Amino acid sequence: MKLVTGAEMKEVDRYSIEEIGISGLVLMENAGKEVAQAIIEFLGDLKDKQVIILAGKGNNGGDGFVISRLLIEHGIGVKTILLGKKEDTSEDAKVNLEILDKLGIEVQEIISKEETLALKGTLDKADLIVDALLGTGIKGELRGLYPKLITLVNNSPTSVIAVDIPSGVEADTGRVADIAIEAQETITFALPKIGTILYPGADFVGDLKVVDIGIPQMVIDKQDFKIDLITSELVNKLLPIRAADSHKGSYGKLLLVAGSTGMTGAATLATQASLRIGAGLVTLGTPRSLNPILENKLTEAMTYPLGESKEGVLSRESVIEIKRLLNDRDVLAIGPGLTANDEISYILNHLLEKTDKPMVVDADGLNVISDLNILKGRGAPTILTPHPGELSRLINKSIEIIRDNPIEVAKNFARDYNVTLVLKGARTIIATPQGQIYINHTGNSGLATGGSGDVLTGLISGLLVQGIDEVSATIIGVYLHGLAADLAAEDLTEYSLLPSDIIDYLPQSLKAVRSDK
Numbered sequence: 186m187k188l189v190t191g192a193e194m195k196e197v198d199r200y201s202i203e204e205i206g207i208s209g210l211v212l213m214e215n216a217g218k219e220v221a222q223a224i225i226e227f228l229g230d231l232k233d234k235q236v237i238i239l240a241g242k243g244n245n246g247g248d249g250f251v252i253s254r255l256l257i258e259h260g261i262g263v264k265t266i267l268l269g270k271k272e273d274t275s276e277d278a279k280v281n282l283e284i285l286d287k288l289g290i291e292v293q294e295i296i297s298k299e300e301t302l303a304l305k306g307t308l309d310k311a312d313l314i315v316d317a318l319l320g321t322g323i324k325g326e327l328r329g330l331y332p333k334l335i336t337l338v339n340n341s342p343t344s345v346i347a348v349d350i351p352s353g354v355e356a357d358t359g360r361v362a363d364i365a366i367e368a369q370e371t372i373t374f375a376l377p378k379i380g381t382i383l384y385p386g387a388d389f390v391g392d393l394k395v396v397d398i399g400i401p402q403m404v405i406d407k408q409d410f411k412i413d414l415i416t417s418e419l420v421n422k423l424l425p426i427r428a429a430d431s432h433k434g435s436y437g438k439l440l441l442v443a444g445s446t447g448m449t450g451a452a453t454l455a456t457q458a459s460l461r462i463g464a465g466l467v468t469l470g471t472p473r474s475l476n477p478i479l480e481n482k483l484t485e486a487m488t489y490p491l492g493e494s495k496e497g498v499l500s501r502e503s504v505i506e507i508k509r510l511l512n513d514r515d516v517l518a519i520g521p522g523l524t525a526n527d528e529i530s531y532i533l534n535h536l537l538e539k540t541d542k543p544m545v546v547d548a549d550g551l552n553v554i555s556d557l558n559i560l561k562g563r564g565a566p567t568i569l570t571p572h573p574g575e576l577s578r579l580i581n582k583s584i585e586i587i588r589d590n591p592i593e594v595a596k597n598f599a600r601d602y603n604v605t606l607v608l609k610g611a612r613t614i615i616a617t618p619q620g621q622i623y624i625n626h627t628g629n630s631g632l633a634t635g636g637s638g639d640v641l642t643g644l645i646s647g648l649l650v651q652g653i654d655e656v657s658a659t660i661i662g663v664y665l666h667g668l669a670a671d672l673a674a675e676d677l678t679e680y681s682l683l684p685s686d687i688i689d690y691l692p693q694s695l696k697a698v699r700s701d702k
């Protein structure tokens with residue numbers, strides 16, 4: 186499903202209005218009708234209900250005026266409040282204001298602090314507040330009376346339905362400059378705005394409903410939107426059907442290089458995840474002294490003892506054995522639990538530069554890349570899976586910059602260094618070298634445990650080794666990882682969720698995707 190910025194949505198609206206000839210008023214009427222319908226469903230019994238419409242001066246407020254009229258037609262008690270003066274409203278909003286005026290429907294103008302604060306009782310007593318204050322047209326910090334009014338709404342016990350996007354949430358980024366309306370439901374028009382999916386915005390949205398307002402599909406198809414929300418349908422489409430006459434050679438040979446003293450768990454989790462997602466043959470290369478432990482822990486994988494330094498960490502010389510093993514393998518995944526030191530740095534940079542097998546680099550592998558330019562020249566796909574802290578070290582920018590502009594930062598990095606980047610977070614963002622972005626919304630706070638990332642590395646490399654292209658492998662891996670965590674949390678709670686549970690619930694997540702058509 187495509188996600189859009191405010192500007193992209195404006196262009197879709199403009200094209201429909203100016204090039205196709207569907208007037209803005211028609212779109213506004215359709216938008217209002219859809220929200221009115223959602224409100225009627227929300228209220229259930231309409232008798233003696235009182236709804237407060239809070240409208241801004243722009244077209245979001247215009248939607249609010251349409252909603253007022255339609256709810257009154259249904260016999261619902263409505264009070265319409267405009268934050269500002271009627272004369273300052275946008276063109277289409279003004280048309281709808283005039284309609285209300287001719288119908289004798291009162292609209293109260295609020296222009297002072299005192300008038301704003303006096304709304305408290307009205308807001309608290311109502312059955313529902315409709316937030317039609319600010320939509321995709323919001324710019325910068327909230328000005329004027331908005332912060333005060335939004336605080337009153339958030340402090341009131343009354344439920345809120347937001348029109349298009351909760352007021353205060355920035356459509357392009359999900360940033361919340363000051364405060365924003367906390368909605369129980371958000372009815373968004375035509376396409377979800379990025380800000381309703383990314384955090385912190387996503388926290389304010391409640392249940393998100395996307396409704397059709399009569400924008401022709403042809404107008405949407407004409408646009409070159411660069412951002413997709415990963416859906417179950419997309420994953421189902423990308424996940425190949427396994428052939429009945431296949432054998433273990435059909436699903437590739439994976440070499441995982443992972444583990445050091447104290448971190449055999451990372452190696453175990455990555456290996457087991459790669460097997461559980463269907464890799465054909467998996468070999469775990471690990472420091473020699475850890476090999477007996479891992480042989481014991483892993484039944485289905487082969488293990489290979491690699492040269493180590495005294496501390497139970499891979500030695501520089503082990504790179505020769507890794508390269509030899511790789512001759513007969515299709516994909517290399519490297520990083521989980523390796524430890525970050527000069528020897529690991531030497532190994533990783535050497536492999537990035539001198540091997541032409543697809544590589545998945547995670548965790549300590551990411552911490553020791555010495556020259557990002559090596560990535561540019563690689564002859565095979567490279568997937569990097571950093572969290573914001575690891576990416577911050579890689580690009581020498583603060584975590585705050587990454588958190589505030591995750592899409593921009595991920596997009597630039599993937600393009601500049603020719604990698605598929607998986608920027609992990611509450612909404613993991615995948616950026617491709619071609620500039621496409623995929624956002625994942627599965628997963629929960631139970632994933633915030635050491636080891637979850639190792640499972641993801643195993644899943645992505647286990648998919649890649651089966652011959653699935655690198656972008657599809659990351660999309661499928663990231664989505665299933667989150668979905669398995671969601672299904673596990675239903676039984677185990679987010680508190681008790683362990684990374685190994687993600688592996689255990691992977692079959693259920695695969696089944697859910699396959700049946701969810």
Ligand SMILES: NC(=O)C1=CN([C@@H]2O[C@H](COP(=O)(O)OP(=O)(O)OC[C@H]3O[C@@H](n4cnc5c(N)ncnc54)[C@H](OP(=O)(O)O)[C@@H]3O)[C@@H](O)[C@H]2O)[C@@H](O)CC1
Binds near residue numbers: 319325327
């Ligand atoms: N025809 C269409 O396009 C359709 C559009 N549709 C609807 O229109 C919405 C977009 O409408 P829009 O573009 O008019 O912007 P909108 O969100 O109402 O905000 C503008 C107002 O906000 C104000 N304002 C801005 N920032 C502020 C701040 N920080 N703090 C305080 N105030 C601030 C700004 O004030 P100004 O800067 O002018 O003083 C102006 O008054 C869209 O979300 C959807 O709901 C649907 O009806 C379908 C057809």
Ligand SMILES: [K+]
Binds near residue numbers: 245316348
């Ligand atoms: K709104």
